[in-house]
Amino acid sequence: xxxxxxxxxxxTARYYYVQRSSWLRLLDLIYWPTMQMVVWGFLYTYLYQSxxxxxxxxxxxxxxxxxxDILFRGQLGFTFTFLEDIWSRxxxxxxxxxxxxxxxxxxxxxxxxxxxxxxxxxxxxLALVLFGFNIYGLGFGLLAFxxxxxxxxxxxxxxxxxLVIRHGLGAESLxxxxxxxxxxxxxxxxxxxxxxxxxxxxxxxxxPTYVFEGMRGVLLxxxxxxDLAVESLMINLVYLAMGFASFLFLLRSARYSGSLLTMxx
Amino acid sequence: MNRMERIDPAVAPVAPDVExxxxxxxxxxxxxxxxxxxxxxxxFDVPRGWTVGLLGGNGAGKTTTIAMIMGLVVPTAGRAVxxxxxxxxxxxxxxxxxxxxxxxVALPARLTVRENLTVFGRLYAVKNLKARIEELTEELxxxxxxxxxTGKLSAGQKTRVSMAKALINTPDVLLLxxxxxxxxxxxxxxxxxxxxxxxxxxxxxxxxSSHNMPEVEQLCDFVVMMSYGEVIEMGGPQELIERYxxxxxxxxxxxxxxxxxxx
Numbered sequence: 001x002x003x004x005x006x007x008x009x010x011x012t013a014r015y016y017y018v019q020r021s022s023w024l025r026l027l028d029l030i031y032w033p034t035m036q037m038v039v040w041g042f043l044y045t046y047l048y049q050s051x052x053x054x055x056x057x058x059x060x061x062x063x064x065x066x067x068x069d070i071l072f073r074g075q076l077g078f079t080f081t082f083l084e085d086i087w088s089r090x091x092x093x094x095x096x097x098x099x100x101x102x103x104x105x106x107x108x109x110x111x112x113x114x115x116x117x118x119x120x121x122x123x124x125x126l127a128l129v130l131f132g133f134n135i136y137g138l139g140f141g142l143l144a145f146x147x148x149x150x151x152x153x154x155x156x157x158x159x160x161x162x163l164v165i166r167h168g169l170g171a172e173s174l175x176x177x178x179x180x181x182x183x184x185x186x187x188x189x190x191x192x193x194x195x196x197x198x199x200x201x202x203x204x205x206x207x208p209t210y211v212f213e214g215m216r217g218v219l220l221x222x223x224x225x226x227d228l229a230v231e232s233l234m235i236n237l238v239y240l241a242m243g244f245a246s247f248l249f250l251l252r253s254a255r256y257s258g259s260l261l262t263m264x265x
Numbered sequence: 266m267n268r269m270e271r272i273d274p275a276v277a278p279v280a281p282d283v284e285x286x287x288x289x290x291x292x293x294x295x296x297x298x299x300x301x302x303x304x305x306x307x308x309f310d311v312p313r314g315w316t317v318g319l320l321g322g323n324g325a326g327k328t329t330t331i332a333m334i335m336g337l338v339v340p341t342a343g344r345a346v347x348x349x350x351x352x353x354x355x356x357x358x359x360x361x362x363x364x365x366x367x368x369x370v371a372l373p374a375r376l377t378v379r380e381n382l383t384v385f386g387r388l389y390a391v392k393n394l395k396a397r398i399e400e401l402t403e404e405l406x407x408x409x410x411x412x413x414x415t416g417k418l419s420a421g422q423k424t425r426v427s428m429a430k431a432l433i434n435t436p437d438v439l440l441l442x443x444x445x446x447x448x449x450x451x452x453x454x455x456x457x458x459x460x461x462x463x464x465x466x467x468x469x470x471x472x473x474s475s476h477n478m479p480e481v482e483q484l485c486d487f488v489v490m491m492s493y494g495e496v497i498e499m500g501g502p503q504e505l506i507e508r509y510x511x512x513x514x515x516x517x518x519x520x521x522x523x524x525x526x527x528x
Binding site: 003006007009010011013014017018021022084085088089090092093094095096097098099100252255256257258260261262 | 296298303328329332335336337338339357360361363364365367369370371372373374375376377380383384385387388389390414430
């Protein structure tokens with residue numbers, strides 16, 4: 001057990017060393033979420049001051065932007081941390097070491113969390129200072145939303161990493177595109193009832209849908225719905241199990257195809 | 266007809282006669298990629314404490330064979346057993362007692378040499394890691410580059426750093442894929458001396474692939490020659506030189522390569 005923890009710490013240290021090796025990498029973590037928040041923040045200000053019916057949804061819009069970023073950045077942080085090893089042709093070194101797949105996944109999760117906190121905390125503070133939008137006003141709900149979105153991001157990240165291991169760097173663009181596929185279906189900016197009736201069951205199969213519905217509940221109705229948070233968590237646990245199983249399957253398949261030998265080329 | 270069956274029985278490959286179970290046992294190993302047989306019915310043993318050379322031209326199947334021994338590639342048929350464990354199924358039992366170095370694999374370029382060695386030392390649960398890194402720094406002359414990013418080193422320096430990573434856990438079994446390929450003759454000789462010292466001190470088993478025949482003559486107790494995925498000859502370096510009445514192993518290699526090309 002202690003060796004296992006040591007290996008997770010070693011891998012996290014490895015990713016930390018990369019991160020600190022360049023201030024540009026650190027800036028990159030903060031730059032995109034900040035730019036996104038600034039643009040949407042001005043829209044929030046405009047809507048808020050417009051005195052139209054849309055004024056009440058201004059906060060929902062900015063809340064959705066910030067929460068969506070947690071899902072997007074959580075997944076990117078997980079996947080890009082792993083891609084560092086593919087790009088540096090280090091995967092075979094890791095696969096030949098006593099590091100297990102579970103330990104590798106745990107270290108990627110830990111690093112994704114660290115990257116996410118570095119990227120989002122300053123942005124949420126900026127949203128409060130520049131636009132007076134306090135996402136921490138979501139209270140306990142914020143923690144529940146955060147955990148659920150991060151879990152979804154990790155599950156997607158596991159599948160993307162598995163596909164990259166199996167199919168090589170041709171699959172790396174999935175790091176950006178897969179999560180975008182979820183955006184219209186998990187109803188980030190609008191309630192589920194807006195979707196066509198036949199599409200709504202599909203939306204409710206996605207864990208983030210419960211989070212964004214829950215966020216609207218807190219911001220518009222001032223009610224935190226624990227049932228939505230728990231349902232999201234249950235779906236996420238299934239996602240994580242499926243994500244890890246896919247990762248193991250694709251890794252095994254890569255051992256058969258020999259793609260681990262040419263990884264990074 | 267299998268190529269092994271075409272070898273004259275008088276010169277048929279004979280595995281070294283030792284009582285102890287081998288450190289590495291390669292048993293009728295095959296690997297097919299699509300319709301291409303990269304490795305075809307390869308069998309050989311590497312006794313404990315021996316250095317065995319895996320020789321062959323480009324595309325002979327050496328790297329794929331080593332990858333199957335490491336467990337990075339699953340064989341289509343046959344098995345590779347290291348320290349008693351089948352590498353396709355129970356590799357995690359022995360990975361901490363093995364290590365490898367290959368030109369196809371690199372260490373993270375942005376990390377300094379010290380950071381890379383620290384990370385891998387921790388992955389292998391090396392005790393007294395600082396002392397081990399100091400020891401390797403001295404042995405492989407890494408003092409000047411220890412705190413430099415690995416990506417900014419010369420090819421020769423990178424090879425020595427990779428060697429340090431391969432030795433970080435003091436492995437019982439060391440797999441080396443062309444360990445001196447990018448080194449100048451002086452550094453190559455120096456690395457060979459390091460490997461010999463390491464094997465003597467730790468009674469380690471080494472399997473290496475190389476195109477450098479003088480290197481193989483100097484380091485190896487036994488040689489396995491491959492061509493087109495198959496083993497075409499085995500024996501001690503001197504034994505092979507005498508068997509083919511050649512001046513050195515280089516000549517033996519050329520003789521066998523041409524014979525295989527003709528058949």
